[in-house]
Amino acid sequence: MASASTTARNVDRILAARTKAKFGRSIIYAAVIAMAVFSIKTTIIDDTDWARLGSVANVLASAAEFLGVDWGLLPNLLEPAIETIMVATLGTLLGVVVCVPAIWFGALNITPFTPVTYPLARLMMTLSRSIHEIVWGLFFVAAVGLGALAGVLALAIRSVGFIAKMSAEAIEDLDPNPVEAIRAVGGSDFQVFIYAILPQVLPVIVGVVIFEWEINIRRSSILGLVGAGGLGLVFFRQLNTFNFPGVTTVILAILALILFGEIVSYYVRKAII
Amino acid sequence: MVSRTTAQARTEPKPAPREWRRFKFPESLYKWAGLMAALLFLSYSIVYLNIPLERFFNMFGRVGTLITDRYYPPEMEYVTEPDYLSSVFDTIQMAYLGALFGMAAAIPLGWFGSYNMTPSRRFVYPFARFVAMCTRAVHETIWAILFVTILGFGMMAGVLALTMFCIGFAGKLFAEEIEAIDMGPVEAIRSTGASELAVMVYGVFPQVRVAFTGIGIYTWDVAFRAATVVGFFGAGGMGWYLKRNVLQIETTRVSAILVSIILLVLVSEAVSAWARARVAKAK
Amino acid sequence: MSILSVRDLRVRYSASGPEILKGISFDVEADDFFAIIGPSGAGKSTLIRCINRLVEPISGKITLYGTDVLSLNSRKLRRLRRDIGMIFQEFNLVDRMSVMDNVLSGRLGYVSNFTALFRLFSKEDIGSALSVLDRVGLSDHVDKRADQLSGGQRQRVGIARALMQNPKLLLLDEPTSSLDPKISREVMALIIEIAAEYKVPILCNIHDVQLALEFCNKIIGLQDGVKMFDGPTSKMNSKKLDEIYAMEVL
Numbered sequence: 067m068a069s070a071s072t073t074a075r076n077v078d079r080i081l082a083a084r085t086k087a088k089f090g091r092s093i094i095y096a097a098v099i100a101m102a103v104f105s106i107k108t109t110i111i112d113d114t115d116w117a118r119l120g121s122v123a124n125v126l127a128s129a130a131e132f133l134g135v136d137w138g139l140l141p142n143l144l145e146p147a148i149e150t151i152m153v154a155t156l157g158t159l160l161g162v163v164v165c166v167p168a169i170w171f172g173a174l175n176i177t178p179f180t181p182v183t184y185p186l187a188r189l190m191m192t193l194s195r196s197i198h199e200i201v202w203g204l205f206f207v208a209a210v211g212l213g214a215l216a217g218v219l220a221l222a223i224r225s226v227g228f229i230a231k232m233s234a235e236a237i238e239d240l241d242p243n244p245v246e247a248i249r250a251v252g253g254s255d256f257q258v259f260i261y262a263i264l265p266q267v268l269p270v271i272v273g274v275v276i277f278e279w280e281i282n283i284r285r286s287s288i289l290g291l292v293g294a295g296g297l298g299l300v301f302f303r304q305l306n307t308f309n310f311p312g313v314t315t316v317i318l319a320i321l322a323l324i325l326f327g328e329i330v331s332y333y334v335r336k337a338i339i
Numbered sequence: 340m341v342s343r344t345t346a347q348a349r350t351e352p353k354p355a356p357r358e359w360r361r362f363k364f365p366e367s368l369y370k371w372a373g374l375m376a377a378l379l380f381l382s383y384s385i386v387y388l389n390i391p392l393e394r395f396f397n398m399f400g401r402v403g404t405l406i407t408d409r410y411y412p413p414e415m416e417y418v419t420e421p422d423y424l425s426s427v428f429d430t431i432q433m434a435y436l437g438a439l440f441g442m443a444a445a446i447p448l449g450w451f452g453s454y455n456m457t458p459s460r461r462f463v464y465p466f467a468r469f470v471a472m473c474t475r476a477v478h479e480t481i482w483a484i485l486f487v488t489i490l491g492f493g494m495m496a497g498v499l500a501l502t503m504f505c506i507g508f509a510g511k512l513f514a515e516e517i518e519a520i521d522m523g524p525v526e527a528i529r530s531t532g533a534s535e536l537a538v539m540v541y542g543v544f545p546q547v548r549v550a551f552t553g554i555g556i557y558t559w560d561v562a563f564r565a566a567t568v569v570g571f572f573g574a575g576g577m578g579w580y581l582k583r584n585v586l587q588i589e590t591t592r593v594s595a596i597l598v599s600i601i602l603l604v605l606v607s608e609a610v611s612a613w614a615r616a617r618v619a620k621a622k
Numbered sequence: 623m624s625i626l627s628v629r630d631l632r633v634r635y636s637a638s639g640p641e642i643l644k645g646i647s648f649d650v651e652a653d654d655f656f657a658i659i660g661p662s663g664a665g666k667s668t669l670i671r672c673i674n675r676l677v678e679p680i681s682g683k684i685t686l687y688g689t690d691v692l693s694l695n696s697r698k699l700r701r702l703r704r705d706i707g708m709i710f711q712e713f714n715l716v717d718r719m720s721v722m723d724n725v726l727s728g729r730l731g732y733v734s735n736f737t738a739l740f741r742l743f744s745k746e747d748i749g750s751a752l753s754v755l756d757r758v759g760l761s762d763h764v765d766k767r768a769d770q771l772s773g774g775q776r777q778r779v780g781i782a783r784a785l786m787q788n789p790k791l792l793l794l795d796e797p798t799s800s801l802d803p804k805i806s807r808e809v810m811a812l813i814i815e816i817a818a819e820y821k822v823p824i825l826c827n828i829h830d831v832q833l834a835l836e837f838c839n840k841i842i843g844l845q846d847g848v849k850m851f852d853g854p855t856s857k858m859n860s861k862k863l864d865e866i867y868a869m870e871v872l
Contacts, residue, residue, distance in 0.1 A: 074749070076752050076764075077745055077748045077749045077752060080722065080748055080752070080764065080765075081745065081748060083765070084741070088740075088741075098439070101435065102435070102436060102439055104432075105432035105433075105435055105436045106436065108429070108432060109429060109432050109433055109436060109494040109495070109497075109498055109575065110436075110494065110495045110498060113429075113493045113494040113495065113575060114490070114491075114493045114494075114495045115491055115492075115493065118491055119490060119491055125489060125490065128488070128489050129489050132485070132489075148387070149387075149388060152384040152387060152388055153388065155380070155381075155384065156381070156384055156385070156388070156390075159381065192601075192604075192605060192608070193601065195564075195604075196564065196600070196601050196604035196605060196608070197597065197600065197601065197604075198564060198565070198567060198568040198600075200480060200568045200571060201568065201581070201597065201600070204585060208405065209398060209401060209402045209405055210394050210395070210398050210401075211394070213388075213389065213390075213391075214388035214389065214390055215388075215390045215391065215394060215395060218388075218390065219395075219398075284475075284476060284478055285478065287478060288478040288480050288481060291480060291484075291572075295388070301481065301484075305484065305488065310488075313485075317477060317481065320476065320477065320478075320481075321472075321473060321476050321477070324472075324476040325472075325476075328472075523710060523712050523713075523714035524714045524715060524716045524717075526676055526710070526714060527708065527710055527714035527715070527727075527780075527783070528716075528727055528730060529676065529703070530674050530676060530703055530706065530707075530708040530793075531703065531704055531707075531708075531727065531728050531729075531730050531731050531783070531786075531787055532700040532701060532702070532703035532704030532705075532730070532731025532732075532787070533700070533727070533730030533731055533738070534700065534730075534735055534738070536735045536738065536739065537730040537733075537735065537738035538730075540738050540739055541716065541719070541723075541727045541730060541738065542716060542727075545716045545717075545718040545719045546716065546717075546718065548718065549718075
């Protein structure tokens with residue numbers, strides 16, 4: 067047993083060490099907060115037109131306009147909702163097709179010519195993920211005109227990055243023994259792919275595609291804002307005619323659609339995997 | 340198991356006593372039916388959506404001419420002007436604040452929305468899950484439009500829109516992370532008579548701190564991508580410049596802005612990957 | 623005079639599920655080292671978790687130092703829990719926290735939320751943490767992270783954490799199952815010494831019958847949620863053991 071005085075000294079030492087550790091951490095917190103305060107000043111305090119905004123009551127009043135549901139709008143929502151789902155589905159499927167070369171080139175263990183094809187695939191994936199769907203939508207509306215096709219293309223391109231990245235990683239992680247086995251019976255590269263690689267990664271890819279489909283419903287619900295049809299267009303129209311309960315109705319419809327997507331994907335996932 | 344859908348009707352061998360067929364009565368039928376239904380849905384969708392397939396197939400040439408004629412070369416001088424650069428800076432700040440506020444709200448949301456730690460499984464848990472789902476399901480551009488309508492143009496609307504988006508995004512990931520913890524220490528801390536908050540601070544938080552930091556950095560990264568476009572609907576930042584030039588058909592400027600967005604996102608992705616790797620290594 | 627009495631305790635995890643404990647009764651005296659033995663799945667862990675209500679029984683009565691445990695509200699339950707130290711099979715330390723913080727977490731029942739949030743433990747708490755760590759032989763490991771220790775050392779941290787509560791009862795949930803035989807013996811010896819020093823009774827559920835016979839003065843044997851034996855260790859014999867473990871042979 068330590069004597070009382072050593073214990074007391076140890077207590078002081080430990081208390082000092084704990085204070086020091088806390089001090090180090092609080093510097094980080096202080097930096098985070100200082101940056102937040104600075105950002106609040108430039109983005110919120112300086113940039114907001116406080117006079118036009120008016121009092122809190124005014125803001126609450128304009129927010130309250132969104133309360134309520136425009137039931138009359140419901141029948142008009144069915145068709146755009148179906149469109150939204152269809153655009154999301156077609157976009158995802160087309161995305162899967164576009165993905166194939168990206169996956170092939172982007173998995174280090176099967177890419178045909180690493181110094182060229184691998185960076186190319188990585189570039190494809192990054193471009194797809196870094197550009198927002200709104201921008202892709204604008205681009206394709208310019209290319210193929212207004213309508214669902216632009217939306218499908220935008221979603222397809224936007225989906226490539228995530229699906230290809232996850233699938234390529236799955237292929238890189240696969241068990242090499244079956245590949246060797248198929249090679250050993252004299253299989254060609256293509257046969258190796260069909261018999262040894264695909265069976266191993268298919269569950270992962272299917273899971274990723276379903277996940278992406280869910281996200282694409284969310285995305286396709288707003289592509290109407292740039293002219294690609296679906297619920298986004300209705301949303302925009304309600305807003306422009308200042309029918310705020312209608313806006314709420316559209317948002318609720320989008321929520322319902324996404325809930326629907328989540329339920330479907332839950333069951334599909336269970337059935338397939 | 341591979342689901343193969345190649346034609347089965349090859350030359351049937353003479354019926355042997357021990358027969359093996361790929362076609363097994365009910366399962367294969369379901370598979371075929373499922374495939375047919377999917378194809379039917381696909382073709383019906385194309386008809387329903389009035390998708391002009393010929394436009395799809397000659398699109399590639401047109402996209403090529405579109406890019407070479409109108410979008411190339413990007414007018415890079417435009418994106419180096421101080422006005423634009425300051426909007427880039429604004430965008431970064433908006434993403435920072437949105438991610439910060441969002442995460443501050445997402446931590447309690449993750450706690451309440453994790454099945455193992457929620458204070459009440461019957462009331463608080465479904466409520467927290469519902470909030471997380473709603474904030475995530477509504478697209479960030481819709482949040483931006485709503486806040487612009489209520490608060491007027493400006494970055495405050497953008498910050499709030501990004502906040503809403505980050506609440507759902509980080510809240511769901513936080514909840515999943517808390518659900519994956521080891522419950523042993525939680526039980527131990529609980530058995531000392533600690534309050535639920537103390538159980539969180541001592542039993543849960545040390546276990547998820549690294550993961551939360553990683554999620555936080557990732558949230559910032561995603562928020563930045565979203566921040567580049569919220570301005571499109573009047574919520575401040577670079578998106579506003581994008582919108583103006585799209586409307587004025589200043590195509591070379593649009594392409595310059597797009598190039599700048601891509602570069603910035605690449606940088607933010609690299610920074611976030613580096614920071615996450617460092618956090619994971621430090622543990 | 624018994625300090626803990628359990629009467630007709632019944633537990634069921636779901637409304638339609640099977641009964642895990644089918645009416646258990648026993649008494650623990652102030653100087654007992656009380657063992658619960660039985661095959662795995664007999665309900666030993668469930669029984670011990672009922673005492674501090676980490677598991678809620680569906681019926682029965684538990685009295686600890688005159689307090690009716692099952693009727694307490696959540697606030698009073700926390701008060702009760704801080705008087706009951708618990709030591710776990712898997713140690714249940716927070717791996718990423720230092721040994722010191724793990725031991726200090728034993729004080730959480732005594733401090734305010736504010737103290738807990740900012741880890742502002744008092745000098746006295748840190749002092750007693752140091753002397754408790756000294757007592758279990760870990761004074762050289764105070765600043766290490768819990769996951770840097772060996773199994774035996776980790777269980778010693780677990781013991782230290784329980785002692786920080788100034789417990790009036792120690793619950794041991796298979797304290798040695800994750801340890802090798804030699805370390806198990808050392809840990810059990812340490813616990814029995816400490817129990818004598820702190821004058822605290824122990825309720826221990828244990829898989830290793832040899833250890834139970836060696837260290838404990840009273841034993842109850844459980845089989846499939848039913849009490850098969852209740853008495854001093856000296857009354858236990860191999861025939862009764864065979865009865866208790868009959869199911870496991872299959």
